[in-house]
Amino acid sequence: MNRAIVKTGAALAVVAGLMGGVVAAPVAYADAPIVEVQQVSKGQLQQMVDKVAAAQPFVTSESWATSKVGNALTSAHLILTDQISGTYEQAFKNLDDAYGTLKPGKNLSLFTDPKSDAILGDNADDANMGTSDLLRAYWLDSSVSNNQPTYRRNPLKQAVNGKAVWREGSFAGTAHVGGKGMKAPVYIQFDLKASESIDTFTLWRKPIDGASYAHTALVVSDDPNFASKSVVYYSADDKADVFKLGVNPTDSYYEETAAGKDLMAGKDPVKGRYVRLYLNGTTKDKGGDSYILEAAITGAEKIDQTQAYDTKDLEATIARVRALLRDHAGDYSAETVKALEETLAKAEDLLARIKAGTATENLGAVSDLNAAIAQAEGNLVKAYTVTFDDKIEGTEDTAVEAVEGAAVTLPANPVHPKGYVFGGWFLDKDGKDAFDPAKHTSGDITVYAKWSTPAAELKPADPVKPEVKPEVKPEHKPENGDKPAKGDKLPQTGDASMIAVAVSALGSAAAFMAARRRK
Secondary structure (H helix, E strand, O other): OOOOEEOOOHHHHHHHHHHOOOOOOOOOOOOOOOEEEEEEOHHHHHHHHHHHHHHHHHHHHHHHHHOOOOHHHHHHHHOOOOOOOHHHHHHHHHHHHHHHHEEEEEEOOOEEEOOOOEEEOOOOOOOOOEEEEEEEEEEOOOOOOOOEEOOOOHHEEEEOOOOOOOOOOOOOOOOEEEOOOOOOOOOEEEEEEEEEEEEEEEEEOOOOOOEOOOEEEEEEEEEOOOOOOEEEEEEEOOOOOOOOOOOOOEEEOOOOOOEEOOOOOOOOEEEEEEEEEEEEEEOOOOOOOEEEEEEEEEEEOOOOOOOOOHHHHHHHHHHHHHHHHHHHHEOHHHHHHHHHHHHHHHHHHHHHHHHOOOOOOOHHHHHHHHHHHHHHOOOOEEEEEEEOOOOOOOOOEEEEEEEEEOOOOOOOOOOOOOOOEEEEEEEOOOOEEEOOOOOOOOOEEEEEEEEEEHHOOOOOOOOOOOOOOOOOOOOOOOOOOOOOHHHHOOOOOOOOHHHHHHHHHHHHHHHHHHHHHHH
């Protein structure tokens, strides 16, 4: 039988863990319901019931009593066994919410079955007085009556079943002790089954007609007959030793409230197996009725906190996300990676303290951190780098991380040491294709500065000089008297007359050279 349920935050992580799945990383996380439908089966609710019941010895008795986990656990058990009607989803949610408020500690109030609410111990009388060898009430003076100072309508087990639900003007859920017209003190004896170091004993009683409860005492011993004992708390208005404990009362009456009262507050832990709570009615009716809503006992010794906290899902989440960051951290913006790292660090710190047995957080802190990691992971934003090259020798380029899908934030304009004027950023080194930060929204890129010379430093161009051509001298022209007569021809190369002249000249030169040799 499966039903739909809208879960919130930490509950999503718990449900997913019980289902053997992984919660999808939400975009945002809030306590308000988110649109996430889960199915809770009978088997999953049973797993949750078993998990919470197994945690009882490892949480403080006070947190168990005030968390309403006892009611939620019994209700879920009755739904699973078809003894009452109800949805698995609502039962799961109630149980999960209550479980998350529990605190780690050694629970010594283990007198009833956390699922069925039945009294535990030998010689149990669950159907009538709710007593056993572990829990009984007695008249201080046994000769007062042969009947137990307890009642079927409000059995004694209701004082230790972890259901301290304060109801104004109502005695429902309380254990009724004493009275019966006897006007005599009574005491309840608790058997812890082993000698324990007791740290707290918190008592909730319902006031009667607005009166304070009268003489009250808390005594601890390792002897069932209390031959030797430690009187931890003793209150009275007249300082009389009403309970014959051999000591005078030192504590004062107090007003009963929904917060209860730790009778060991401010006192050192006391060791013992047996605990007695002495009662004597109210200030208006001494020796009369007492109504105990809950008596919660917690030990001082450290526990194995891994038995209380369910860390399996959180450990798996941390391992998975650490692997993601190891391989892909550079793909996301530094800011969102930092937020995820910080959340992981908190979770790892909690796990370390749980293993050391020093954690103090509620059990729900584990699933809350699991959900917080999922939120931070879902908030990761893809990023890329824009490198701004200012083209100035000796300077470092500026790298800006940009979020994918958003405009790039430009750095401050660079200043050139030579006073050149910055002309913007360009996709090319030549400064022709301008870079638009609003259009480039993904992918690593380098852009370049463009520079121009300041107008004040521009020099006028040199004047253009006229081209000077070399002087060309005119060829010599013969005078008119030198001109050949009209009709005469100048000798031409190759003419016969020119050849004769040349031969004659050569002959003269040869005769001259021969004459010189003979001398």
